[in-house]
Every structure is written in structure tokens, then in C-alpha cells.
Amino acid sequence: MPISFEEIKELKFKGTQVAYAVVCPRKLWLFSKGISLESTSDRVALGKFLDETSFKGTKGYSDERVSIDFLTVEDxxxxxxxxxxxxxxxxxxxxxxYYIYYLRSHGANANYGLLHYPRHRKIKKVQLTSEDEKNMDQILCYIDSIIKSPKPPPVIEKPYCKECAYYHLCYG
Ligand code: SF4
Known part of the structure; x- marks a missing residue:
């Protein structure tokens, strides 16, 4: 039975889970079951990078669900x-x-997002449209259904599997 929007808002999905929903359902399932093989090295590398660049001094926001690198104000x-x-x-x-959706659902006036790819000298503006909000509801329902599955979904055999922390678990 599909979950309601009110139930969705109560679910404690993390931003990482939302990202994994498009990367790989198996990764989403493993991560959600607490099987965490992600090394901290990527986060450490990102933190070091931020400290060494123009992002130094920026303030992030995090709670039990989201971990936002930093926030600024513009309308x-x-x-x-x-x-x-x-x-x-x-x-x-x-x-x-999802971060914008999450902030708005908690009463914050979140306007838009900026994805920074400093190594590629690229910044991408991301809007959350009303269509995206409807899609987000479906994605959260999808995440809920994957997590409730008694068994992990099958391996997806994508080129990026080799870069995944679960690679040896999936293909070992
Ligand atoms: S290695 Fe591939 S199949 Fe396994 S969790 Fe990672 S992305 Fe998914």
C-alpha cells in the first residue's frame, strides 16, 4: 500500500539515501540496513579540499537527515x-x-541550490519545481519500498560499480 505524504514527511530519509535511489537500489538497501563500507576518506578529502580553497570558512548545516555543505541567502x-x-x-x-524539499517542508524559505564542481570549474544551478516536488514524493515512496524489501536488490553491473564501496561485497 502506498504511503501518504504525511507519512513521507515523517520518514527519516537521509540525503545520501535519496542520492543512492538513482545510483543503485542495492546500494540504497545495504546503506539503509547499516551495512556501511563507505570509507571516510572521501569526506576527509572533501573537508581538506574545502579548507584549502575559497570555500574555507563556509558554514554547513546538518541534522539526523541532511548534511548541507553550506547555505547563503538570496531571496x-x-x-x-x-x-x-x-x-x-x-x-x-x-x-x-531533496535538501530544498526538506527545508521547505520544515517551513524554511529555500530558494534554489548550487552544485559546485570546483575541479571541473563548473557550477550548476538547481531549482525544485512543483513537478520535482511531485516526483520527490514518488522517489521517497520508492526508497521506502526498497528499504522494506527483505532481500537486497540484485547487482546492477554498471561501470561505476568498480568505484563503489560495496564492490567486493557485490562481486567478491
Ligand atoms: S557495487 Fe554496483 S551493484 Fe553493488 S552496491 Fe555498488 S553500485 Fe550497486
Whole structure:
């Protein structure tokens, strides 16, 4: 049975889970079950990078669900995410849209997002449209259904599997 919007808002999905929803359902399932093989090295590398660049001194926001790199104000809040690689841009976009969705659902005036790819000298503006909001509801329902599955979804055999922290678990 589909979950209601009110139930969706109560679910404690993390931004990472929303990103994984487009990367791989199996990764989403494994991560959601607490099987965490993600090394901290990527986060450490990103933190070091931020400290060494013009992002130094920016203030992030995090709670139990979201971890936003930093926020600025321009006709409302602007959500900033900094990524070292643009190889999973669709997932990054969805993640930042979820942050906007999340902030708005908690009464904050979130305007838009900016995805920063400093190594590629690229900044992408991300809007959350009313269509995106409807899609987000469906994505959250999808996440809910994957998490409730008793077994992990099958491996997806994508080129980026080799870069995934679960690679040896899936293909070992
Ligand atoms: S290795 Fe591939 S199939 Fe396994 S969790 Fe990662 S992305 Fe999914």
C-alpha cells in the first residue's frame, strides 16, 4: 500500500539515501540496513579540499537527515553542495533537490541550490519545481519500498560499480 505524504514527511530519509535511489537500489538497501563500507576518506578529502580553497570558512548545516555543505541567502536560502567529481551528477542534483524539499517542508524559505564542481570549474544551478516536488514524493515512496524489501536488490553491473564501496561485497 502506498504511503501518504504525511507519512513521507515523517520518514527519516537521509540525503545520501535519496542520492543512492538513482545510483543503485542495492546500494540504497545495504546503506539503509547499516551495512556501511563507505570509507571516510572521501569526506576527509572533501573537508581538506574545502579548507584549502575559497570555500574555507563556509558554514554547513546538518541534522539526523541532511548534511548541507553550506547555505547563503538570496531571496531565501541557497543550498550549496560541493562535489569533487561530476560522475554522478543526476544523483547530486536529486540530493540537492531533496535538501530544498526538506527545508521547505520544515517551513524554511529555500530558494534554489548550487552544485559546485570546483575541479571541473563548473557550477550548476538547481531549482525544485512543483513537478520535482511531485516526483520527490514518488522517489521517497520508492526508497521506502526498497528499504522494506527483505532481500537486497540484485547487482546492477554498471561501470561505476568498480568505484563503489560495496564492490567486493557485490562481486567478491
Ligand atoms: S557495487 Fe554496483 S551493484 Fe553493488 S552496491 Fe555498488 S553500485 Fe550497486
Amino acid at each position: 531565501g536560502l541557497v543550498v550549496h553542495e560541493v562535489k569533487l567529481s561530476n560522475s554522478l551528477e543526476e544523483a547530486h542534483e536529486l540530493q540537492i533537490k
